[in-house]
Amino acid sequence: MREVAVLGIGQTPIAEHWDKSLRMLAGEAVFAALKDAGRERTDGLFVGNMLSGLLSRQENLGALVADWAGLRGTEAVKVEAACASGAAALRAGLMAVSSGAMDSALVVGVEKMTETVGPQTTAALATAADADWEAAQGLSFVALNALIMRRYLHEYGWQHTDFAPFSINAHANAVHNPYARLHDSITTHDYNRARMVADPINLLDASPIGDGAAAMLLVPTEILKRNGRPMITIAGSASATASIAVHDRRDPLWLAAAYASAKKAYAQAGVSPADIDVFELHDAFSIMAALSLEACGFAERGQGPRLGLEGQIGPSGRVPIATRGGLKARGHPVGATGVYQAVEVVQQLRGEAGATQVPGAKIGMAQNIGGSGATILAHIFRAG
Amino acid sequence: MREVAVLGIGQTPIAEHWDKSLRMLAGEAVFAALKDAGRERTDGLFVGNMLSGLLSRQENLGALVADWAGLRGTEAVKVEAACASGAAALRAGLMAVSSGAMDSALVVGVEKMTETVGPQTTAALATAADADWEAAQGLSFVALNALIMRRYLHEYGWQHTDFAPFSINAHANAVHNPYARLHDSITTHDYNRARMVADPINLLDASPIGDGAAAMLLVPTEILKRNGRPMITIAGSASATASIAVHDRRDPLWLAAAYASAKKAYAQAGVSPADIDVFELHDAFSIMAALSLEACGFAERGQGPRLGLEGQIGPSGRVPIATRGGLKARGHPVGATGVYQAVEVVQQLRGEAGATQVPGAKIGMAQNIGGSGATILAHIFRAG
Numbered sequence: 120m121r122e123v124a125v126l127g128i129g130q131t132p133i134a135e136h137w138d139k140s141l142r143m144l145a146g147e148a149v150f151a152a153l154k155d156a157g158r159e160r161t162d163g164l165f166v167g168n169m170l171s172g173l174l175s176r177q178e179n180l181g182a183l184v185a186d187w188a189g190l191r192g193t194e195a196v197k198v199e200a201a202c203a204s205g206a207a208a209l210r211a212g213l214m215a216v217s218s219g220a221m222d223s224a225l226v227v228g229v230e231k232m233t234e235t236v237g238p239q240t241t242a243a244l245a246t247a248a249d250a251d252w253e254a255a256q257g258l259s260f261v262a263l264n265a266l267i268m269r270r271y272l273h274e275y276g277w278q279h280t281d282f283a284p285f286s287i288n289a290h291a292n293a294v295h296n297p298y299a300r301l302h303d304s305i306t307t308h309d310y311n312r313a314r315m316v317a318d319p320i321n322l323l324d325a326s327p328i329g330d331g332a333a334a335m336l337l338v339p340t341e342i343l344k345r346n347g348r349p350m351i352t353i354a355g356s357a358s359a360t361a362s363i364a365v366h367d368r369r370d371p372l373w374l375a376a377a378y379a380s381a382k383k384a385y386a387q388a389g390v391s392p393a394d395i396d397v398f399e400l401h402d403a404f405s406i407m408a409a410l411s412l413e414a415c416g417f418a419e420r421g422q423g424p425r426l427g428l429e430g431q432i433g434p435s436g437r438v439p440i441a442t443r444g445g446l447k448a449r450g451h452p453v454g455a456t457g458v459y460q461a462v463e464v465v466q467q468l469r470g471e472a473g474a475t476q477v478p479g480a481k482i483g484m485a486q487n488i489g490g491s492g493a494t495i496l497a498h499i500f501r502a503g
Numbered sequence: 504m505r506e507v508a509v510l511g512i513g514q515t516p517i518a519e520h521w522d523k524s525l526r527m528l529a530g531e532a533v534f535a536a537l538k539d540a541g542r543e544r545t546d547g548l549f550v551g552n553m554l555s556g557l558l559s560r561q562e563n564l565g566a567l568v569a570d571w572a573g574l575r576g577t578e579a580v581k582v583e584a585a586c587a588s589g590a591a592a593l594r595a596g597l598m599a600v601s602s603g604a605m606d607s608a609l610v611v612g613v614e615k616m617t618e619t620v621g622p623q624t625t626a627a628l629a630t631a632a633d634a635d636w637e638a639a640q641g642l643s644f645v646a647l648n649a650l651i652m653r654r655y656l657h658e659y660g661w662q663h664t665d666f667a668p669f670s671i672n673a674h675a676n677a678v679h680n681p682y683a684r685l686h687d688s689i690t691t692h693d694y695n696r697a698r699m700v701a702d703p704i705n706l707l708d709a710s711p712i713g714d715g716a717a718a719m720l721l722v723p724t725e726i727l728k729r730n731g732r733p734m735i736t737i738a739g740s741a742s743a744t745a746s747i748a749v750h751d752r753r754d755p756l757w758l759a760a761a762y763a764s765a766k767k768a769y770a771q772a773g774v775s776p777a778d779i780d781v782f783e784l785h786d787a788f789s790i791m792a793a794l795s796l797e798a799c800g801f802a803e804r805g806q807g808p809r810l811g812l813e814g815q816i817g818p819s820g821r822v823p824i825a826t827r828g829g830l831k832a833r834g835h836p837v838g839a840t841g842v843y844q845a846v847e848v849v850q851q852l853r854g855e856a857g858a859t860q861v862p863g864a865k866i867g868m869a870q871n872i873g874g875s876g877a878t879i880l881a882h883i884f885r886a887g
Contacts, residue, residue, distance in 0.1 A: 120602050120603040120604065140635065142635075163742075169556075169562055170556070170562075172553075172554070172556045172557045172627075172630050173556045173557060175634060176626075176629070176630050176634045176638065177630055177633075177634035177635075178553055178554075178583055178585050178630040178631055179583075179584060179585035179630070179631045179632075179747060179873050179874045179877055179878060180583070181584055181591075181744065181878055182584070182585075182744040182745070182746075182747045182873065182874060182877035182878045183633065183747045183877075185744045186744065186745075186746045186747050186748075186751070186877075191744065191745065191746055192743060192744055192745065192759070192760070192763060193743075193744060194741070194742040194743055194744065195584075195742075195744050195878065196582060196583070196584050196591045196594075196595070196742070196878070197582070197583040197584065198580060198581070198582055198583075198595075199562055199563075199564070199580070199581040199582075199583055200563060200565055200566070200579075200580050200581065201562050201563035201566075207565075207580045210580075211580070211582075211595055211598075214595075214598045214599050214602045214604050215598050215602075217602045217603075217604065218504050218598045218599075218601045218602030218603075218604075219504040219601075219602075220504065220598050220601065220602075220740075242560075243556075245560070246556050246560050246561055246562040246563070247562055247563045248563075249561075249567065250559060250560045250561040251524065251526075251561075254560065356604075357578075358578040358579075358580070359576060359577075359578055360565065360566040360569045360570065360575065360576060360577060360578065360579050361566070361570075361575065361576065362566075362570045362575055363563060363566045363567045363570050364570075367570070375576070376576070379576065489563050489566065490563045490566060493563055493566035493567075493570075494563060494565055494566045494579065494580070
């Protein structure tokens with residue numbers, strides 16, 4: 120199994136891109152990553168996307184993006200794992216290069232969620248849940264997470280306001296990220312008074328959707344060794360699932376798939392949570408940030424909010440999370456999110472994160488969640 | 504890169520399964536493949552599917568199927584490449600095992616196309632084409648193929664009836680396949696008089712949709728060497744794309760991606776077309792059978808129909824195709840088709856193809872096409 124490294128990264132701003140279609144967004148990120156890598160071609164293209172069929176009436180996305188991005192002929196495929204589609208595409212590209220089947224893999228996560236032809240976005244997002252046993256009951260995706268958060272507050276005695284630091288940190292970091300969806304910092308007062316979406320989740324607990332694409336070119340590490348570029352290797356990659364329906368889980372407050380995938384990735388990289396300098400977690404809702412910190416070993420069970428309250432989650436804290444804004448403020452173009460997270464970890468390890476640079480970051484982890492904890496992937500990157 | 508072999512195969516009959524949902528179909532094929540392999544678990548699950556989002560309002564299919572099939576926790580993902588989704592999932596599973604990232608990969612192709620909640624199936628299938636430049640003009644998928652077939656008849660001087668042998672052979676073979684959608688043999692008279700769908704494509708040029716699932720368990724070859732089971736290795740695997748829109752191709756009668764992927768797979772396996780004992784091609788429409796035979800080196804350009812007219816495509820012919828019924832009569836549950844084809848090649852190489860057994864078959868190829876030639880994969884299997 121060959122070691123794999125990141126040769127180039129690229130991304131588009133996340134916004135309501137009314138003037139850009141799915142393929143145009145993907146192409147923009149592909150061009151940026153190839154330019155960053157100093158390459159013009161790739162052996163394979165892996166497109167992470169969740170909703171193109173429903174929202175843009177477009178499948179066969181691999182061929183579509185390859186064609187548009189000037190890579191016609193290149194092997195290409197779409198990978199889907201709901202909101203974890205981006206990381207799933209990254210893992211597919213990684214395995215393709217590590218297997219020796221190809222010497223370069225371009226991974227692009229893309230989602231077009233505004234000005235689309237399909238059904239309501241809320242209905243489309245519910246396809247991440249169990250269609251027969253959850254969505255069929257009228258449960259939207261935010262409603263599912265609201266049930267989880269309500270149970271968490273009940274079980275561990277936290278107040279809603281205790282989750283404010285997650286949101287405040289994400290917004291504060293996004294101010295400095297030109298690609299972020301939101302650029303306004305917020306206060307605890309704002310958080311407490313935000314409009315309710317699905318009790319207890321309010322607007323500042325929930326990540327905004329958007330249109331965007333992020334890309335990453337992977338190559339065998341020995342190539343980077345030869346050309347002397349900044350060396351960022353993928354030291355760990357793992358994926359796991361849990362029951363797709365939340366009600367089928369023994370404990371709905373435990374992300375079993377986050378635990379399993381992170382544990383495996385730690386073992387591959389030979390690290391423990393204490394070694395992770397930056398952690399781009401999947402804060403689609405603030406409750407997910409807490410559960411993720413617990414399942415990945417950064418906090419005791421039921422103690423996730425404490426890290427925020429103690430001021431440990433900022434770029435200079437003990438566990439820096441959402442350093443470029445996270446899903447909460449960078450934005451959550453669902454199938455693209457996992458690649459944005461990976462790109463942001465690479466920015467940190469290259470020392471290119473500007474005002475939210477984590478000092479001396481050498482090891483970073485990205486964690487991407489599909490469904491309410493159903494499919495979870497962890498990737499650990501290391502600066503060489 | 505480790506050599507990979509097929510340890511188990513399984514499939515469901517293709518039909519209008521009004522009593523079986525997407526997950527039930529997938530589960531049935533998974534159970535069958537695991538049973539055939541004598542296993543109860545897999546390290547990874549790769550689900551090939553095109554239309555679950557649109558037709559069943561269900562994404563996150565990896566987690567869904569893993570959960571239902573008793574594989575909860577297992578790494579799982581969905582792979583999409585329109586009607587080539589099955590082979591794309593197979594290739595993803597293959598790379599996962601050959602990379603060493605996992606020691607077993609269960610590939611399942613599944614599609615649920617009848618009694619669904621989504622839009623008309625015809626509209627859903629059009630997502631395989633270019634949504635902005637083809638489907639937006641009102642072109643259905645069969646209409647696109649009709650344009651190609653009309654051009655072919657014009658360019659090379661064939662009559663519509665010259666394509667009859669493709670359909671007759673497929674139907675004759677499907678009679679003996681208990682998993683096939685159609686079990687009625689047909690005559691040239693039937694073919695010539697079939698109801699028109701999109702001129703010149705009539706009902707007997709077009710493959711029937713259906714609900715179904717097929718699965719295959721992949722393991723490193725050394726494991727098979729140890730346990731003494733029938734040895735079927737994957738000797739070649741390749742994928743290529745062409746422009747997604749037919750009008751963007753230099754020559755709409757040349758499947759460039761079929762040529763490129765087959766050429767690569769031949770090189771990997773060290774074989775030429777003459778060495779292929781059985782060829783499960785993608786006869787979604789009879790014109791595609793002709794174009795595929797030409798692009799893969801079995802016929803000269805413009806001469807695809809000749810093989811049929813000369814009686815060379817039956818199980819005892821020089822180029823046996825659609826030996827279990829092909830898409831035309833076995834049926835075309837789109838995202839599952841590529842895995843059905845692979846399963847059928849393995850049946851042939853194991854000598855388990857009954858009345859349509861190709862005598863002494865040692866090397867077989869499966870070719871799966873997504874869109875009107877946009878994404879094409881070739882897999883070559885070899886009996887050890």
